[in-house]
Amino acid sequence: MWANFPILTVLTWFPVLGAVVVLMTGSDKYAKTARSIALVVAIINLLMCIPLYLGFDNSSYAMQFQENQLWIRAYKIHYAVGVDGISLAMIILTNFTGLLVIIAGCEAIKIRVAQYMATFLTMQGMMIGVFAATDAILFYVFWEGMLIPMYLSIGMWGSTNRSYASIKFFLYTFLGSILMLVALLYLYNQTGTFEIAQYYNIKNLSLHKQELIFFAFFAAFAVKVPMWPVHTWLPDAHTEAPSGGSVVLAALMLKLGIYGFLRFSMPIVPEACQELAWFMIVLSLIAIVYIGLVAIVQTDMKKLIAYSSIAHMGFATLGCFMVYDIIHHHGTYRDAYMSLEGAVIQMIAHAFGSGAMFLGVGVLADRIFNHSRLIRDYGGIANVMPWFAAFFLVFAMSNVGLPGTAGFVGEFMLS
Numbered sequence: 001m002w003a004n005f006p007i008l009t010v011l012t013w014f015p016v017l018g019a020v021v022v023l024m025t026g027s028d029k030y031a032k033t034a035r036s037i038a039l040v041v042a043i044i045n046l047l048m049c050i051p052l053y054l055g056f057d058n059s060s061y062a063m064q065f066q067e068n069q070l071w072i073r074a075y076k077i078h079y080a081v082g083v084d085g086i087s088l089a090m091i092i093l094t095n096f097t098g099l100l101v102i103i104a105g106c107e108a109i110k111i112r113v114a115q116y117m118a119t120f121l122t123m124q125g126m127m128i129g130v131f132a133a134t135d136a137i138l139f140y141v142f143w144e145g146m147l148i149p150m151y152l153s154i155g156m157w158g159s160t161n162r163s164y165a166s167i168k169f170f171l172y173t174f175l176g177s178i179l180m181l182v183a184l185l186y187l188y189n190q191t192g193t194f195e196i197a198q199y200y201n202i203k204n205l206s207l208h209k210q211e212l213i214f215f216a217f218f219a220a221f222a223v224k225v226p227m228w229p230v231h232t233w234l235p236d237a238h239t240e241a242p243s244g245g246s247v248v249l250a251a252l253m254l255k256l257g258i259y260g261f262l263r264f265s266m267p268i269v270p271e272a273c274q275e276l277a278w279f280m281i282v283l284s285l286i287a288i289v290y291i292g293l294v295a296i297v298q299t300d301m302k303k304l305i306a307y308s309s310i311a312h313m314g315f316a317t318l319g320c321f322m323v324y325d326i327i328h329h330h331g332t333y334r335d336a337y338m339s340l341e342g343a344v345i346q347m348i349a350h351a352f353g354s355g356a357m358f359l360g361v362g363v364l365a366d367r368i369f370n371h372s373r374l375i376r377d378y379g380g381i382a383n384v385m386p387w388f389a390a391f392f393l394v395f396a397m398s399n400v401g402l403p404g405t406a407g408f409v410g411e412f413m414l415s
Contacts, residue, residue, distance in 0.1 A: 224257035243362025287314030319343030319414030342413030
């Protein structure tokens, strides 16, 4: 039934179409209608993931549900999408998170409701496009396209210092991506195609050229993770963003950097990755230890979670590049594969744990403590909101890596 159905195109563009419909509701006079439409769109998109998951062949490494149409003939640019195991998990996570953000926004947002819902629906569609794209230029279009709604969400619904945070977020992420575009154009000149899979078969790249391509990709992906020392935009963005923006940043956008390393850097320039694995491991360890210490001294709850997110993403990048160190020291391929699996599990676990904590802080700050994010103001929550406190503790323990939680599984596997 679903063999010839363009399910990935529907998943990508249905939220964008829904955003247009939501905007047509107009002013806040029809806010209830805007909320209802956005909620229905988010629910339908999540339900569309069910046939995607059930129809996916777990025994195959090949891209599945592929669609390929010529887009720009002169440069052989295609509208080409497909999923493998990693992108499947991230697309489902994107739709699940998107629904939670819409539900939370229905209660928290009181002004410019239609614009808020449209912003996050558009962002959801763009991120699904990133995970599904198999053409390099299409990937880049989605990669840059998702910056605009996030920029708007921080700038329009953020806190006091939102203008500074939104501009800093946009400049950091946009400037890093320019070098990635240069690398993609160079690979096109080498292969005559923008098909990402064809880049995996390039044989004539010297180590020096591979290293240049690696650092071009690094500029885009390291900022997005973010890795130390290009991490300073994240605490500002998290602190000033509305609760929905913080959830999307923590649960999804940070994972795009890891996804980029897995999809581009490691398979396209493997020799450079092996040569520079020590560099990535050092930066990851600095993020884990130093940024972890920075998180401890924070008095703002959002900043604490933001800095801890940087440390958690350090575990994910560590798991990716420890593969080369394991093989170099004569470890088994099973150990190396487990390290990669640990990195992916860490991504998913952090998405649930950190995203849930940002939602919880949003509830406390927006509805109970008059927009205060200071930890000292949150005393006694367990006495008046015991169930809330219990669930918040569970997600906090997952972030800590308590045995029995998903956070522990990821960190244990990649260690």
